[in-house]
Amino acid sequence: MTKHACDKINRRLSVAPMMDWTDTHCRALHRVISRNTLLYTEMVTAPALVHGDGARLLAFNTGEHPVALQIGGSNPAELAEATRMGVDAGYDEVNLNVGCPSDRVQSGRFGAVLMQEPELVAECVSAMISAAGDIEVTVKCRIGVDDQNPDDVLPDFLKIVSGAGVKSFAIHARKAWLQGLSPKQNRDVPPLDYPLVHRMKTEFPDLEIAINGGIETLADAQAHLDQGLDGVMIGRAAYHRPMQVLAQADALFGDAQPPKSAGQVIEEFLPYIEAHLGAGGRLNQITRHMLGLFAGETGARHWKRYLSDHAHLEGAGVDTLRAAYEQVQIAQERQRKIA
Structure with a gap:
C-alpha cells in the first residue's frame, strides 16, 4: 500500500484523462509545473490490464503523486482485479470511465454507453470499492447520452451509483451522442449545461462534485468553485497552455509559493x-x-x-x-x- 493511500485527495483542480496525451511523460511535466493539481492517466481498459501487459500499462514515475488511474470496463470481476492491480502499483485513486463516447468503447460496453445502465455501474463500482482497500474509487461521467433527458437521468444516475459507495464524481457537462458524432465532436458540439451540474451539488450536498468540459482558464475554474462545486477538471487548455493554467494553479490549493517560469x-x-x-x-x-x-x-x-x-x-x-x-x-x- 502506498503511503498516499490514506491521504485525502484534494480535487479542487485536476487535469482530465486524455487518450494519447496524459501519458507518464505528460504527467511528469505537469507535476513539475504544479505541485498540487491532481493528475489522471489515460483511460486503460480492465481487460487490457488483467489479460495484457499490466505492468507496462500501469508504470508511472513516483514523482507524479497525487495521480489517479482511470479504468474502462463493465465486467465487475475484471474491474475489481484491475483495481487491485492499480492499488498495488501505487495509484492514489481509481476512476471508472462512464463518459468516453468512442465506437471502440461502445462496442466493449463501457464508457458513456453505461449512462444507460446505472445499475450495472453500481455493481461495477461496488466490486471496485471492495477491491480498493483505502484507495478511493471515483466516477467520471456525462450528463446523459443521445435522447436521454439529463434533468432526469443525471440525478438518478448519481443516486444509484452513490448508493453503491461512490462519493466523488467528475461530471462532463455535456451529453454524449453515441451515433452521429465523432469523439472529437462530442467534446465540442453538444451544448454545455453547467447549471445542471451545479444543481447536482445542491441536490446531493454530501457528494463531492467536480465539473468538466469547456473550462479554459483558472478564473473560470475559480468561478465554479466559488459557486459551491468541490472541484474543476480541465483538459485541453491545461495541455496546450500549461503555464497559463497549471503554473498558477497551486494558489487554488492555498499554496503561497510563487509560480514557476x-x-x-x-x-x-x-x-x-x-x-x-x-x-x-x-x-x-x-x-x-x-x-x-x-x-x-x-x-x-x-x-x-x-x-x-x-x-x-x-x-x-x-x-x-x-x-x-x-x-x-x-x-x-x-x-x-x-x-
Missing part, C-alpha cells in the same frame, strides 16, 4: 529527460508534451518549430531542448528592444 520548468525537468534518454528513450517522446510551454508568449512559434524540426532526430538530447529555449530568449530579447 517556463525556464525554471525546463531546468527542473532536465533530470527526468536525461533519465529517459539514458534508458534508451527518445527526446520527442517527451517534448511533444512541451510544445505549448510558451503558448501566448513571444518566441512560442520559434520554440515549437525548433522542437518539431529537431527533437525527433537521432541523438537529440537536452542540448536540443536548450537550443530551442535559446530561440525563445533571442525572440524575447528582440521584442524587448523594440518595445
